[in-house]
Amino acid sequence: MPYLSVKGTKTFYLCTSGKSGNFLPVVLIHGAGGSSQRWSGQFSNWQNQETLFAVDLPGHGNSEGALLKDIGSMAEFIADFAQALALETFILGGHSMGGAVAQEFTLRYPEKVKGLILIGTGARLRVAQSILDALAAGKMPFKDVNHLYGSATPDEQKAGEMKELEKISPEVFWADFHACNEFDRVGDAEKIQVPSLILVGDEDVMTPVKYAQFLASKLPGADLKVIGSAGHMCMEEKAAEVAEEIRSFLNQFRISASGANV
Template sequence: MPLLKYKDKNIFYQIKEAETEKWILLIHGSGGNSHTWNNQLTQLDTNSNLVAIDLPSHDQSDTFSELSLELYVDVVKTLINNLNVKEVILAGHSLGGAVILSYYFKYPSEVSALILIGTGARLRVSPIILNSLKTNFQEFLDGLPMGGFYRKTPKEIINQYLAETSKIAPEVTYQDFKICDEFDVMDKIRLINVPCLIICGTEDRLTLPKYSKFFKENIENSEMVLINNAGHFIMLEKADELNQAIKEFIKKL
């Protein structure tokens, strides 16, 4: 089981190695874990090393007393250094998008490309959702299928996600959403000067397609892929389409 030593804590990650110097690091969203990316780790063929991390306090990583965007970025930096990666392609979903954008703005020379999936330059969260997370986590879970997935998504896919997110402590998921709510880099997006792939589900009601369109309009070297009949969890709902979009993007780099 691959573990990264971060100070006195262990951080879990999954890795699929390839005979190449190209690396793609996958960062999950709020209340998620590295298994969010199982369809990419097992099926995505880009002739790249693939790494997916459990962020601090998530699933198989050790628990931290305080969580912050700065901590997440520093853990990612430590992992990249530990793997001796010189340039990395960063892929992030939702909260993971906030992590990779923050990483890019801090270490721009280390990033060769960005893949932004169901995310935004600002990620405000409804007070109703925050209150539900704080006071009645089961209510939040019960509402997730309707809010997070396309209405015709097979139940087994939804149940698979719910089983994974149920492994995460409610307080951790709440802190993740608070981090999202405070995230805002709208005034920096025009500074991005690496190739950027923007992916969003047409039925995403958590990070609306207009968030992705903002990226497309403000990042010069970018392309946007809208995936039909997909909600927020594209990696699970439409894995084949997502993998194809990433594969085509990586080919051009």
């Protein structure tokens, strides 16, 4: 399994070889309580031409290190991760909390991000106080995963996802949700000046379509795509469709023999 030392922290990540070398690399960031495995459906739908990286944030998945306290700290970790991989410029993508991190990183390091992929996210990510209180008390407030998946997802798959969810510590969810609750870039979203692809499931109740519409209205040149019959985890529920939308978006970032975008 690929590991990387990021400022002395053993960090796990998934990657593809990107054999063609014709595209800028893509760095993907998971959502709250997640890991790089949330992108496995995307990896399986690529043609191994593009170079993709999906990282486990500290304290998540197979990465070591302490949980990060806020979205800004996560953005700085991504900066360190990119530096450890010697990535000068790249496309940055994120789901839910990862989308918040991607926005924050782009606002801090606009020269490094050539394109932005935002999935099931918003410029502000409020979390109900009752959820935060339950997690702070060490209790999981979720009885099922209907809030994550759309109606087209089979019940048996949802049951399996719930079992996986129960393996994650309430401490991890509390740290992530607290970071999300403190995140607010509503007044700064229009400062993001890179081409953006915004994806959202039409049945997403966590970050509804209106969140994506707000981002699309603020980010210049943003391309909004609503994925039908999908919930908050649309990149898993409709993996092939989402992969095709991302691949189409990436075509504008092809690299010529001279190293310039074509």
